[in-house]
Amino acid sequence: MTTSPPPHGQLGHDRFCDEIVAQTRLLTGQLAEADLTATVPTCPEWSVRELAQHVGRAHRWAEAMVRTRATAALPEDQVPGRAPADDAPATLRDWLDEGAGRLARTLREAGPDAACWSWAWQQDAGFWARRMTHETAIHRADAALAAGAGYDVAPEIAADAVDEWLRIVRFVQDIDARDSAQELKAGGRTLHLHATDTAPEAAAEWLIELRDEGVVWRRDHARADVALRGPLTAVLLAFYRRAPLDSGDVEVLGDRSLLEFWLERASFG
Structure with a gap:
């Protein structure tokens, strides 16, 4: 069975x-004991502090984009809530939590179809809700790896x-002829x-085909030229280039x- 997202x-x-909000709280929890x-x-x-500041700025930038229904990218100096100068971890944690909460409230009030600028294929608030979820979850992995801590995320x-x-x-392939992703137009070779x-009813498998016109994929169990197997988080x-292929996981x-x-x-x- 195949599905399209x-x-x-x-x-x-x-x-x-x-x-x-939840991923940010997990991230701020990691900062409590982090160097x-x-x-x-x-x-x-980046240092761990700079990583956290990047996440907080991204939240505030996305929130401003949705709240103002921006039709172009907002300059950073128009985004309120600069990172705290105070080096205390608690101050940084409070700043991150505040920005995530504000972003979530703005996104809920707007709804997924509210039009606003984005750098991508969708120009709406729904794009930012999804992007900021994964931005936060992946950078939480970065923080965990920096601290030598465990990391898991809901399947x-x-x-x-x-x-x-x-x-x-695929979006990068479609818009930027100079990007290295163009080299992935590789004559139909496949990855799994x-x-x-x-669980079988929630199977997480993908067949990815490197076609000449660009990458295409579907959720499917199928043979491919190469397969990457393991627990979903691993x-x-x-796949996000956060862990080496020879990690053992x-x-x-x-x-x-x-x-x-x-x-x-x-x-x-």
Whole structure:
């Protein structure tokens, strides 16, 4: 059986709004014991503090975009709520929680179909609810990896994050002829992602085809040139380039070089 994801993702608008708050609280909980000056290995240009500030700024930027029904990208100096200068972890945690709550309230009031600018294929509040959920969940993984802490995410969130990432890659292929994602137009070669820990009725599997016109995919169990298998969280982290393929948490079957080719070229834009 194959399925196509709905335009605003699998979870629904209200759930995304809930998750922005919930994922932020999990992130702020990690900051309590973290060394805020430590380098984030998966985002080496940032310290843990800078990672947290990036998330908080993204929340506030998206909130301003939706609240004002922006028709173009808002400059940062028009977005209220700069990151605190106070180095106290509690101050940073409060700032993050406040921004996430404000964003969720604005998104709920707007509804998913409210028109506003985005950088992507959808120009509406529903895009921002989904994007900020996964932005927060993945950066929470970055913070956990920096602290050497465990990380897990609900299977429905992880699965939708894979769907969204694939859509981003195709979007970049469609709009930017210079991006490395163009090299993924590779004559029909195929990849299979297979989560081994989900129930049959909630199976998380994807068949990804690298067609000449661009990447296409569907939720499906099918043979491919290469397969990435493991628990869903581990598959997500490997596919998002947050964990190495030789971590021991996933296995690669078939043409490993094709999967590496994908990971080197899949782009956020």
